[in-house]
Amino acid sequence: MKKTWIVFLLVFFSACLTPAARWVKGNTHAHTNRSDGNEYPHRVARWYQDHGYQFLFITDHDMVTPTAPLDADGSADDFIIIPGEEISLTLGRRQAHVNSLNPRSPAAAKAGATMAETLQNAIDAALRAGGLPQINHPFRRWSISADDMKGLRGVRLFEVLNMPRESNNFPAGGSGGTEGLWDELLTSGMVLYGVAADDSHDFHGEFLPGLAHPGRGWVVARVNQLTAEEVCAALEKGDFYASTGIELADLQVGDREYRLTVKPHRETRYTTFFIGGSGRVLAQVDGLDAVYAYRGDETYVRAKVVSSMGEMAFCQPVLVRK
Ligand SMILES: [Zn+2]
Ligand SMILES: [Zn+2]
Structure with missing residues (x-):
């Protein structure tokens, strides 16, 4: 057989063996009763699995809740649970909350003298722990401004939509909303990708607008295989979109x-x-x-x-x- 045919067949068969890219739905921000959520980790995971998600990051405050016991079969059931931590620093009343997604270990971070320094400390701590950093709810308590974020290094993700009530996502009262913040930062040259996330805490009881229920905001990422590494790689390079429906x-x-x-x-x-x-x-x-x-x-x-x-x-x- 001619060499060109052999090359052609090799390319053809490797293309057949490589799984086609597909879209998977997930939430990058959820709490359990290990921190201030009101449900057990396995039931939180079950909620997302039962409602059409393919992945969930569990991000309790200042701890990495073990996910391996919750996900013994891995992606065999087309759903994976990925560890995470919400690094939760404060500066006076203001919050610097940064998720560390799929870390190897818990992060060790301390507040700095300014919000910019505090955010950078949290981002660096997430990176040292092997996690992918995500800046959460910048406008909760009006905590974070564009100037606080402009010089940050090592971060690509932020919550353009954090779904609980206190997050001040939308333009009103002189604020341009989190989308306005995003455009200001992008215009300044920062590369930043927008996430929508539940920040879910409330899994039972009454379903009211003021509570942090699951199922309100999510991301859809493009992967070849459903693994924590591929989901994080897609998020890091912006190969995803954020959605509320x-x-x-x-x-x-x-x-x-x-x-x-x-x-x-x-x-x-x-x-x-x-x-x-x-x-x-x-x-x-x-x-x-x-x-x-x-x-x-x-x-x-x-x-x-x-x-x-x-x-x-x-x-x-x-x-x-x-
Ligand atoms: Zn938070
Ligand atoms: Zn949270």
Whole structure:
């Protein structure tokens, strides 16, 4: 057989053996009764498994709750539980809460003299513990400003949507909301990806808006295989979107254009906003399919989808250069 055919067959068979990429749904922020949640770890995990998630990070305050006993079969049931810790520092009334996702060990962090220093201490502690850092609920108690975050090193993830009531996600009263914070930081040159997370604490009792129930905000990440390492790698490189209900059928962030397709739900209507430097709306597209071809002067391009039901999806920014 000719050499070219052998090469062709090798490529063909290796392509067949490599599992196709797929989207998996998960929550990066959940508490159990090991800290201030009101449910046992195995029941917290069970809730997410029973409600269509493929992964869950358990992130109790200042401790790594053991997840191995909860997930003895690994991904055999198409659901994995990944360890985590919410490093919970305070500076006066202000909170510097940083998740350490899939660490090897608990983090050791102390508050600094300023919020920026405190956040950097938490990020560094997460990295030393082998975890992927995620800055949580920046506007809870109006704790963290853009200036506090601008010089941070070693962090790619922050909660653009933290679902409990006190998180002040949306623009009002002079605040530009967490999305405004995101655009300010992206415009300053920081590369930051937006997460939506439950920060769930309340798993039973009354279901009220003021409680921190599960199932409100999540991420959908692209992986080949369902492992903690692949989920973290997808989060770290921004190969995911954040959602409060919108499901995407496709998302392609290419060199020349940004393209997505929404999966329709009954008679719900959708609009996609493509957003660039300083939070400027570059284009607005109604319907299920949206595409934006880069002009070259946008600084970055990200996409946000909203629905007539009030749901949102945030897709991650890509840097655009002339
Ligand atoms: Zn917190
Ligand atoms: Zn929390």
